[in-house]
Amino acid sequence: EKGGWSSFMAKEVSEEPEAVANTLRGRLHEGAVTIPELDGLDDLFAGINRIIVIACGTAAYAGMVGKYALEQWTRVPVDVELAHEFRYRDPVIGPDTLVVSISQSGETMDTLMAVKFARERGAKTLSICNTQGATIPRESDAIVYTHAGPEVAVASTKAFVAQITALYLLALHVGRVRGALSDAASVEAVRELEAVPAKIVRVLEKEQAHIEQFARWMGDTQSVLFLGRHVGYPIALEGALKLKEISYIHAEGFAAGELKHGPIALVEPGQAVFVIVPSPRHSAELHKKVVSNIQEIRARGARVIAVAEEGDAAVLPFADEVLRIPLAGALFEPLLAVVPLHIFAMGLATAKGLDVDQPRNLAKSVTVE
Numbered sequence: 001e002k003g004g005w006s007s008f009m010a011k012e013v014s015e016e017p018e019a020v021a022n023t024l025r026g027r028l029h030e031g032a033v034t035i036p037e038l039d040g041l042d043d044l045f046a047g048i049n050r051i052i053v054i055a056c057g058t059a060a061y062a063g064m065v066g067k068y069a070l071e072q073w074t075r076v077p078v079d080v081e082l083a084h085e086f087r088y089r090d091p092v093i094g095p096d097t098l099v100v101s102i103s104q105s106g107e108t109m110d111t112l113m114a115v116k117f118a119r120e121r122g123a124k125t126l127s128i129c130n131t132q133g134a135t136i137p138r139e140s141d142a143i144v145y146t147h148a149g150p151e152v153a154v155a156s157t158k159a160f161v162a163q164i165t166a167l168y169l170l171a172l173h174v175g176r177v178r179g180a181l182s183d184a185a186s187v188e189a190v191r192e193l194e195a196v197p198a199k200i201v202r203v204l205e206k207e208q209a210h211i212e213q214f215a216r217w218m219g220d221t222q223s224v225l226f227l228g229r230h231v232g233y234p235i236a237l238e239g240a241l242k243l244k245e246i247s248y249i250h251a252e253g254f255a256a257g258e259l260k261h262g263p264i265a266l267v268e269p270g271q272a273v274f275v276i277v278p279s280p281r282h283s284a285e286l287h288k289k290v291v292s293n294i295q296e297i298r299a300r301g302a303r304v305i306a307v308a309e310e311g312d313a314a315v316l317p318f319a320d321e322v323l324r325i326p327l328a329g330a331l332f333e334p335l336l337a338v339v340p341l342h343i344f345a346m347g348l349a350t351a352k353g354l355d356v357d358q359p360r361n362l363a364k365s366v367t368v369e
């Protein structure tokens, strides 16, 4: 039930803090991660030398974010691949490959078939899923459930932040099992994870009304670009996907470093560009590069909407709008930076009078290939 909200999507965005908190619940103890569902699988995790993450749509973008954490904390090489591409090639996989599937519904046919394909070729399979007892987890060797609660709106929002959370828990667990993660790094990551729900609440409280207002003001926009770097890159892709899905306008996400290799040709006066700005506290170098991207597109007349951490004043002279997120560790920024993009997509679709829960031509779960 919508319970007073104008749409399921509005309700589900408001539930992003709980989606993270509930996915963490019972899995953090004294600075370490314990996932009871993974008990007895230490040998499996110790025996792999490669991880391939497969998914479709928003879940694949969660996978792209997860790659950074999986590699950092487990030191196992990770590839992320669209499920429908993976199963129609001849991938080099075997018993030392862990294929991690991500699916909110657990019923997406492309993802399910890719999991079966991986198993037939002898790989180990682990399902990150939001639906208890769904087909994909039943077909997998191991399961880490997300606890986002039922997601009704076709465009995925709270499941996305829960999927990233589950991937981080998995990465911390596997990193510890393999001896790749120091106690200090584990304690720090757990502290960051625990702080995420309250930080998302803060984004909603401080920015939602502001974003909805300028989304209304941008109601006639025909095209929006999204730029991000490092973990901000998949967030740019997710921001663009959400806008396409529910507001039916052209939207594209790019890696900010690609700007001069092509996308900058698209920038003409008035073009709206969202830029996810990494914190200068983590990498002064990356921050500087993204700020200089902003200057480059601004010089060509772009309307820049920066998503930047609180207190980052470097973006102010060049941005038309600045959407603030609280300070967080580098890997934890995506869980915050995506929230303004979800609100914006919803705000723009609402301004256009569209049904945000049931966008045309899309289904919540695609159970055909």
Ligand code: BG6
Binding pocket: 056, 057, 058, 059, 102, 103, 104, 105, 106, 107, 108, 111, 154, 155, 156, 362, 363, 364, 365, 366
């Ligand atoms: C699409 C949905 O059809 O499937 C997306 O519209 C979703 O929102 C994608 O991200 C994958 O779905 P699932 O259930 O496998 O996560």
